[in-house]
Amino acid sequence: MSSQIPLPDLDRLSRTARGPGDGGDGDEGERPARRGPTPEELLAGLNEPQRAAVVHEGAPLLVVAGAGSGKTRVLTRRIAWLVSERKAHPGSILAITFTNKAAAEMKERVEELVGRRARIMWVSTFHSACVRILRKEVDKLGLTSSFSIYDAADQKRLMQLVIGELDLDTKRYQPGPLLHWVSSHKNELRDPEEVAGLSSNKLEESYAAAYTLYQRRLREANALDFDDLIMSTVHLFQQFPDVLETYRRRFRHVLVDEYQDTNHAQYALIHQLCAAQLEETASGGERVEPAELMVVGDADQSIYAFRGANIRNILDFEQDFPDATSILLEQNYRSTQTILNAANAVIGNNKGRKEKRLWSEAGDGERIVGYVADDQHDEARFVSDEIDALVDRGHKAADVAVFYRTNAQSRVFEEVFIRTGQPYRVVGGVRFYERREVRDALAYLRMLVNPADQVSLRRVLNTPKRGIGDRAVACVQALAERDGLTFWEALRRAEDAPGLATRSLTAIRGFVALVEELQSMVSAGERADVVLETVLERSGYLAELEASDDPQDATRVENLGELVAVAREFSDDPVSGPSADPTDVDAGTLAPSLSDFLERVALVADTDQIPDDGDGVVTLMTLHTAKGLEFPVVFLTGLEDGVFPHSRALGDQPELEEERRLAYVGLTRARERLYISRAVVRSAWGAPTHNPGSRFLDELPVDLVDWRRTEAAQTSWGRPDLASSSRYGGVGQPTDAGRRNFSAAAARADARAKAKPSREIPSLEPGDRVTHDSFGLGTVVALEGSGDKSVASIDFGSDGVKRLLLRYAPVEKL
Ligand code: ATP
Numbered sequence: 001m002s003s004q005i006p007l008p009d010l011d012r013l014s015r016t017a018r019g020p021g022d023g024g025d026g027d028e029g030e031r032p033a034r035r036g037p038t039p040e041e042l043l044a045g046l047n048e049p050q051r052a053a054v055v056h057e058g059a060p061l062l063v064v065a066g067a068g069s070g071k072t073r074v075l076t077r078r079i080a081w082l083v084s085e086r087k088a089h090p091g092s093i094l095a096i097t098f099t100n101k102a103a104a105e106m107k108e109r110v111e112e113l114v115g116r117r118a119r120i121m122w123v124s125t126f127h128s129a130c131v132r133i134l135r136k137e138v139d140k141l142g143l144t145s146s147f148s149i150y151d152a153a154d155q156k157r158l159m160q161l162v163i164g165e166l167d168l169d170t171k172r173y174q175p176g177p178l179l180h181w182v183s184s185h186k187n188e189l190r191d192p193e194e195v196a197g198l199s200s201n202k203l204e205e206s207y208a209a210a211y212t213l214y215q216r217r218l219r220e221a222n223a224l225d226f227d228d229l230i231m232s233t234v235h236l237f238q239q240f241p242d243v244l245e246t247y248r249r250r251f252r253h254v255l256v257d258e259y260q261d262t263n264h265a266q267y268a269l270i271h272q273l274c275a276a277q278l279e280e281t282a283s284g285g286e287r288v289e290p291a292e293l294m295v296v297g298d299a300d301q302s303i304y305a306f307r308g309a310n311i312r313n314i315l316d317f318e319q320d321f322p323d324a325t326s327i328l329l330e331q332n333y334r335s336t337q338t339i340l341n342a343a344n345a346v347i348g349n350n351k352g353r354k355e356k357r358l359w360s361e362a363g364d365g366e367r368i369v370g371y372v373a374d375d376q377h378d379e380a381r382f383v384s385d386e387i388d389a390l391v392d393r394g395h396k397a398a399d400v401a402v403f404y405r406t407n408a409q410s411r412v413f414e415e416v417f418i419r420t421g422q423p424y425r426v427v428g429g430v431r432f433y434e435r436r437e438v439r440d441a442l443a444y445l446r447m448l449v450n451p452a453d454q455v456s457l458r459r460v461l462n463t464p465k466r467g468i469g470d471r472a473v474a475c476v477q478a479l480a481e482r483d484g485l486t487f488w489e490a491l492r493r494a495e496d497a498p499g500l501a502t503r504s505l506t507a508i509r510g511f512v513a514l515v516e517e518l519q520s521m522v523s524a525g526e527r528a529d530v531v532l533e534t535v536l537e538r539s540g541y542l543a544e545l546e547a548s549d550d551p552q553d554a555t556r557v558e559n560l561g562e563l564v565a566v567a568r569e570f571s572d573d574p575v576s577g578p579s580a581d582p583t584d585v586d587a588g589t590l591a592p593s594l595s596d597f598l599e600r601v602a603l604v605a606d607t608d609q610i611p612d613d614g615d616g617v618v619t620l621m622t623l624h625t626a627k628g629l630e631f632p633v634v635f636l637t638g639l640e641d642g643v644f645p646h647s648r649a650l651g652d653q654p655e656l657e658e659e660r661r662l663a664y665v666g667l668t669r670a671r672e673r674l675y676i677s678r679a680v681v682r683s684a685w686g687a688p689t690h691n692p693g694s695r696f697l698d699e700l701p702v703d704l705v706d707w708r709r710t711e712a713a714q715t716s717w718g719r720p721d722l723a724s725s726s727r728y729g730g731v732g733q734p735t736d737a738g739r740r741n742f743s744a745a746a747a748r749a750d751a752r753a754k755a756k757p758s759r760e761i762p763s764l765e766p767g768d769r770v771t772h773d774s775f776g777l778g779t780v781v782a783l784e785g786s787g788d789k790s791v792a793s794i795d796f797g798s799d800g801v802k803r804l805l806l807r808y809a810p811v812e813k814l
């Protein structure tokens with residue numbers, strides 16, 4: 001799975017945010033790198049159990065402790081201690097972190113403490129460490145060291161080929177679910193033969209056959225996918241004990257941060273390197289003493305079960321390593337007691353966990369501030385106003401992080417910040433309007449409005465794949481050049497394109513027909529949201545994403561829903577719509593057109609002019625990305641059942657507990673001030689949904705929270721005049737059922753129900769004479785489809801024959 005999940009990418013992290021690791025104390029930053037530190041210096045600023053962990057020798061060591069108790073600091077210091085005091089060769093140290101960025105920071109930190117020698121240490125993620133091993137050893141597995149690493153897109157393409165080759169029913173067997181299934185077997189270290197042996201019915205047999213062939217094709221391509229990196233290394237060590245022995249001799253110290261998020265394959269790797277050996281070594285020589293192992297983690301912060309992370313690895317550590325020592329850290333150095341009490345109270349609702357009580361000397365600090373917003377815009381405004389107020393009181397904007405559950409939620413915050421000129425950065429994700437799916441969707445809209453927009457047109461021509469390859473594009477391009485046509489005109493005359501294969505011609509004709517149909521909606525003045533939804537559906541774009549089991553594609557669907565919501569709000573009310581400048585639109589003038597919408601979006605999306613002056617940058621990120629980090633001020637937003645906890649988790653106890661751990665991660669990122677907020681109404685797919693407050697809010701002790709605004713204070717559902725206002729269109733009335741399970745599909749159905757009522761469809765026959773608002777007089781040539789879907793081909797003389805969707809085309813029979 002790893003390759004398909006966006007690993008938290010912290011590269012764009014604000015400089016002033018404290019990263020994972022030992023970044024807390026400024027007193028150490030200035031030390032000249034060359035002078036060797038004294039033991040006292042290495043242990044300075046550590047409490048007793050932390051020191052014990054740093055100097056521990058021998059048996060495997062487990063440091064379990066709650067958030068902010070200094071686990072990462074201890075791990076970093078221990079590395080320095082090993083090199084400096086225990087004279088460990090830096091090359092004999094293997095430290096595993098969760099992101100490459102965290103690895104770089106840790107290395108830098110150790111280098112500050114012990115100097116340049118630190119550079120040859122292996123501080124990396126599991127994946128990078130395995131790549132290094134495999135580049136050296138992979139010939140033993142029959143690949144060459146120049147092997148490629150397949151990313152999610154490559155995997156998908158390969159699986160598609162496999163499905164075709166096996167002649168599997170493409171409706172039942174799709175690359176996404178298959179790859180997900182393959183990935184979970186790889187995380188459990190099961191190779192194709194083993195999986196084939198386990199299958200008990202036809203479906204499983206076909207899946208196993210697909211796995212087998214997929215793996216064979218990877219091999220033939222001299223390639224490995226992300227999960228293979230770990231699995232192959234484990235297999236390599238199993239099959240070649242002498243290779244394992246080399247690495248066991250080499251790595252005398254293995255240290256793992258965020259241990260709670262390791263999966264079985266990763267665990268097996270650690271075990272191979274660090275467990276006491278039972279048999280004689282392959283070479284018959286003396287047995288290698290096991291490496292010293294230290295793992296640090298917090299079972300309450302395990303948030304990657306969906307990627308195969310196995311919380312049991314931490315719970316069972318003592319069983320797996322019988323002579324292990326455990327050290328518990330209980331003092332938190334990050335947060336105020338108020339913040340900790342809140343986090344402890346929430347996580348206390350998970351069953352079967354080891355109770356641990358975190359305490360802090362930082363004092364009670366401020367109460368948590370709570371806010372119930374009318375809708376997501378109100379919530380974003382609250383956050384933005386509050387940041388202004390904090391800055392007035394001497395905070396830096398860079399002290400502030402805004403967290404949310406899903407990527408799509410960043411959009412409203414981005415828009416408020418753009419409007420108020422507040423610089424921000426989105427960490428571990430891409431700005432909303434730069435996301436691939438959003439750009440694809442906008443490219444569709446742009447080329448509908450302006451077919452001469454070649455860039456947009458080419459972008460969507462084969463997206464989703466419809467069999468119009470590079471060769472076909474070249475043929476059409478040649479025709480355009482030969483006859484002096486735009487690319488669009490050439491597409492419409494593709495039959496004249498020299499050398500175009502029949503199959504490509506058919507595909508192009510299908511595309512042209514689709515575009516012309518959609519254009520007829522645009523020229524009929526259809527609302528932007530309706531055009532967009534139709535584009536997403538008719539093009540097959542949405543269906544492709546929905547069919548996929550790749551979690552990234554699920555995110556893409558959410559983002560598209562968000563874009564539809566933007567368009568819908570804009571069409572409903574261009575004045576209060578996204579990022580409207582209230583001074584530049586005359587309320588009550590013409591209904592906004594699709595081009596107005598695109599213009600508005602272009603302005604919002606063009607954020608390059610925002611200066612980035614370091615101190616002034618607010619950080620936005622999802623909760624998953626926030627792991628290991630800390631900020632003086634944290635806004636935890638979207639605390640609604642169905643949003644956070646995510647709708648998927650509402651009916652499922654284990655998933656709900658994972659969401660609760662995510663809440664714990666979020667709450668414990670805050671050092672001084674914590675804000676929690678929710679919106680009563682939130683739009684998704686353009687349909688307003690009424691979400692009850694998150695159940696996690698109910699779990700907070702009441703005295704810890706100062707509610708600036710509660711649901712009682714806001715009135716939209718209480719007052720009939722507001723409930724039926726155009727903004728909410730009367731849909732999405734609150735259900736008494738309380739915890740309503742939000743469903744994107746239901747919201748889309750709502751949204752469709754709100755679409756412009758279709759005009760009466762003229763009943764036409766071939767030969768009928770018609771007039772069209774822009775093309776003038778024409779003659780009906782042919783008709784297809786019926787009802788809402790009827791399409792007429794009409795010959796408009798010099799304007800040519802047009803295929804028009806009659807529901808939208810401004811056509812009248814004469
Ligand atoms: P998480 O579970 O969120 O990963 P953690 O246990 O790894 O947290 P750290 O990030 O190592 O915790 O430490 C949290 C903060 O406390 C950091 O700012 C760190 O520098 C500081 N800190 C840790 N130990 C001490 C100490 N003994 N004295 C002062 N500050 C400390």
Ligand code: MG
Pocket residue numbers: 020021071072073628
């Ligand atoms: Mg940490």
